Amino acid sequence: MDIDDAISNGASQSRIIGQKVLRPRQQVEELLRKAILSGQVRATERLPAETELARQFSVSRPTIREALSALESQGLIFKVPGAGGGSFVQTVDHHALGQVVQESMHNLLSLGSVSFAEVSMVRQYLEVPAVALAAINRTDDDLEELDTIMEEQRTRSVDDPMIADLDARFHIAIARMSGNRILASLVYALHSESEPVSYLDLSPDVGRETFAQHRSIVKAIAAGDPLAGEVAIAEHLTYLREHLKAREEAQRV
Known part of the structure; x- marks a missing residue:
């Protein structure tokens, strides 16, 4: 096997260690989704306030707001307006x-x-x-x-x-x-x-x-x-x- 074949063979057998890098909003959305679907956050439970989530994820409030909007459109959370409101986990069933x-x-x-x-x-x-x-x-x-x-x-x-x-x-x-x-x-x-x-x-x-x-x-x-x-x-x-x-x-x- 010559050196060109060795290089070609090595490239074809190289380990795949990379993965798609998500934007901050997507990362927050994915982590919150996992928390909901795994039962870490239960149905009807209120999520932390946007400011607290922004602190926990080390991102901006607009990023948190976008992630929550995406989860709402997927039917995983619902929002209640007003002083006693917030983002609540939706009951996920039929x-x-x-x-x-x-x-x-x-x-x-x-x-x-x-x-x-x-x-x-x-x-x-x-x-x-x-x-x-x-x-x-x-x-x-x-x-x-x-x-x-x-x-x-x-x-x-x-x-x-x-x-x-x-x-x-x-x-x-x-x-x-x-x-x-x-x-x-x-x-x-x-x-x-x-x-x-x-x-x-x-x-x-x-x-x-x-x-x-x-x-x-x-x-x-x-x-x-x-x-x-x-x-x-x-x-x-x-x-x-x-x-x-x-x-x-x-x-x-």
Whole structure:
């Protein structure tokens, strides 16, 4: 082996000891994230004040503020204004996931970055398997809950302000019955931001039709029939989406 080969071989086998050097803000963010996820700082616990964190990390307050803002956008902390406020560790579980996704989706819809139709379509892609899983995993208590919601829907008129809330309870309860907490969290978030009933000008005919569709969904879940459940929820969500689209087109004329 000549000297050139030796140099080349040595270079290719050299140990990798370097790593990406983070900026101060990124280093602070990463260390705080590790403290939260490791349980060093517990849920609902208040973090030290910005001045104290700046002292501990030997960085400026703006650097601390940027790191905290990044953690807030990730759903790891929340800020409370006022004299008794500060930065608090968020509860990191499937419920928190749903809230974070909902807030992010709300902002995207408000800014026009995504369309209502896009959100509604993704919601259908999630709710169809959720109903199928609910038909497999539901309990007697779950069926009793759905029956209670259906009875309340049946006794209220279409202009009752509780109708939208009952519809949300119906869909979110089914997603929870799926037994998949991540799926349930995502359905919660998307339903909250794409609830057609909140935007529909409900007529008695539409109210009766949506109630009948809900009844078909419950029937399939009670029978433990995943396929029938998938068909029923797909028909229901498609009906609502098409009804809303027709109403929007009529308003543009």
